[in-house]
Amino acid sequence: MSSNLHAAGVKLLRQLGRHADVVMDVYLSGSVNETQHDEKTIEKLRKSGILWRPEADQDLRLKRSVRAVLEEALSDERNRQIDSNVGSSLATIKTLANHYKEARFNSDYSASEAYLADLSEHVYSFTDSLRYSIRVLWGRINNEFGYVGSISAKIRENELAQSQVTELLNGLEMFQFSELAEIAGDVRDLRRLLVTSLQETLSQCTQELSVVQARLFELLGRFRQIQGRTKLLKGWLLHTDLHPDYQVSDHVAHKQVPTLFNYAESLLAPAHVDVHNPQHELELMDMVSRIKTINRDESTVKVRETDMAISLDGAEDFAIPDNPLKQAVDEYFCSIIDSGKAQSALEYLNDKQLPWDSESWIYQVIGGYEGLPAEHKQYFELEAKGEPHPVYDGNFIIHDVELWLA
Numbered sequence: 001m002s003s004n005l006h007a008a009g010v011k012l013l014r015q016l017g018r019h020a021d022v023v024m025d026v027y028l029s030g031s032v033n034e035t036q037h038d039e040k041t042i043e044k045l046r047k048s049g050i051l052w053r054p055e056a057d058q059d060l061r062l063k064r065s066v067r068a069v070l071e072e073a074l075s076d077e078r079n080r081q082i083d084s085n086v087g088s089s090l091a092t093i094k095t096l097a098n099h100y101k102e103a104r105f106n107s108d109y110s111a112s113e114a115y116l117a118d119l120s121e122h123v124y125s126f127t128d129s130l131r132y133s134i135r136v137l138w139g140r141i142n143n144e145f146g147y148v149g150s151i152s153a154k155i156r157e158n159e160l161a162q163s164q165v166t167e168l169l170n171g172l173e174m175f176q177f178s179e180l181a182e183i184a185g186d187v188r189d190l191r192r193l194l195v196t197s198l199q200e201t202l203s204q205c206t207q208e209l210s211v212v213q214a215r216l217f218e219l220l221g222r223f224r225q226i227q228g229r230t231k232l233l234k235g236w237l238l239h240t241d242l243h244p245d246y247q248v249s250d251h252v253a254h255k256q257v258p259t260l261f262n263y264a265e266s267l268l269a270p271a272h273v274d275v276h277n278p279q280h281e282l283e284l285m286d287m288v289s290r291i292k293t294i295n296r297d298e299s300t301v302k303v304r305e306t307d308m309a310i311s312l313d314g315a316e317d318f319a320i321p322d323n324p325l326k327q328a329v330d331e332y333f334c335s336i337i338d339s340g341k342a343q344s345a346l347e348y349l350n351d352k353q354l355p356w357d358s359e360s361w362i363y364q365v366i367g368g369y370e371g372l373p374a375e376h377k378q379y380f381e382l383e384a385k386g387e388p389h390p391v392y393d394g395n396f397i398i399h400d401v402e403l404w405l406a
Contacts, residue, residue, distance in 0.1 A: 015048050016066075023050065023062070027070050031059035082133040082164045086171025089126045096122060097183050097190055104187070116189060123193050127201045133168065134205060137161055137212050141219060151227045158220045165213045172206055325361075328354055329368040333403070336380070342404030344385075365401055381406045 016023060019041055026032050032051060034042055042060065045051045051060040062070075100115035140161060145154040177199050184190035240246060274280055332348050345365045346358055354361065369382045383402045389395035 012048055012050075015044060016050065019045060023066070023070075026051065026060070026062050027067065031061050034060070082136055082168075086168065087174060089122065089129075090171075090174055092122055093119065093126070093194070094180075094183060097194060100190065101183075101185070101187065119190075120193060123198060127198070127205075130168070130201070130205050133164075134208055134212065137165065137216075141212065141215050144219065151223055151230065155220065155223050155227065158216055158223060162213065162216050162220070165209055165216065169206065169209055169213075172202055172209075175202060325356055325364050326368070328352075328356075328361075329364050332365065333368065333380070336403050336405060340405055342402055344400055344402050346400045362398065362401055365403070369403070379406055380404070 022032075022037055022041060022045065025037075032042060042051065046053075046060060049063060050066055052063055053060050096115055096119040100112055100119055103109075103112035103115055140157070145157040148154055148157055175198075177195060180194040180198070181191070184194045273284070275284070332345070335348065336343060345362055349356070349358060349361050356364075366382070366384075369377070369380060372380070381404050384396070384398045385400045385402060386396055386398040389397055
């Protein structure tokens, strides 16, 4: 069964790579223009489950799962779909946990390993989906719903996002970790998945969703303020169009002045020094420095016998020399641009017989690449060559780096 799944997955990925142009055309346009593509190619993609036809008279479209992969990989801002069905995921997790405990109790180790792998996949998929939903919400907030053109549409999108946040928060309240701890019992793997890891992730996501909700309320208030001012301005323009001879009268000449124009300006409160305000520190220090000291001791005034001439010449220009190691790295980048080929940093160090040690050289190359401006950095690709640490997981030992033009 595993070999069959592997072969089917490889076949599907090869079809996606072979027909990437067709898949991206469908992703961008929404449907397939069957007249512009080969019929055999369209039929292969349809049989593989990449394309599907919603109705008999409708065009072929991408399957939702394929579109979701592209939206996640491309960080497409048009994606506004969020999976807020937390209850189904919770029920699935509980069911798989009970399956695993039963198989473990019956000493069916092969089945228990399969259930544990399936349970881990569901837990990690659920947490990844939750984090992805939060990233989508932050993207919409930071963009201020820029994918719609009108204020009314922005308000509707904001209200939709608020409802999705509320559903997510309500769904997360369904997780009772006392119940999950009871299900896990004394099984270490289950407690790590259902209590430790899941509780930490859900706590972080709940706090972030609260911040998202506050930002959405703030943004909604700003949108409604803009909408109110826009309506007021449009009403005034409509009034001037209907009454072109309208002129603003002198309200001071009226016997009864409207209340709107009868407000006096507020008086300034008495000024006083706030010694606890750090913004006043410079002013206070300046005032203290200008206080004259009183010295009652008689001091003799010294008079110079001859005047001294003072010459004020212009300051000489000086330049700070660049670091030789940094200059060598710049020359390494220029050699990549001139040759257009990939080259290892250590090979360049040995070919040029530079005097620095390999560790300092590689560190400076990485720092030079990371310090490039964004518009220049996109023209290069940097790949680290090394191996994972044999003892400590998560540590990667870099032996060399390779640079080439993107």
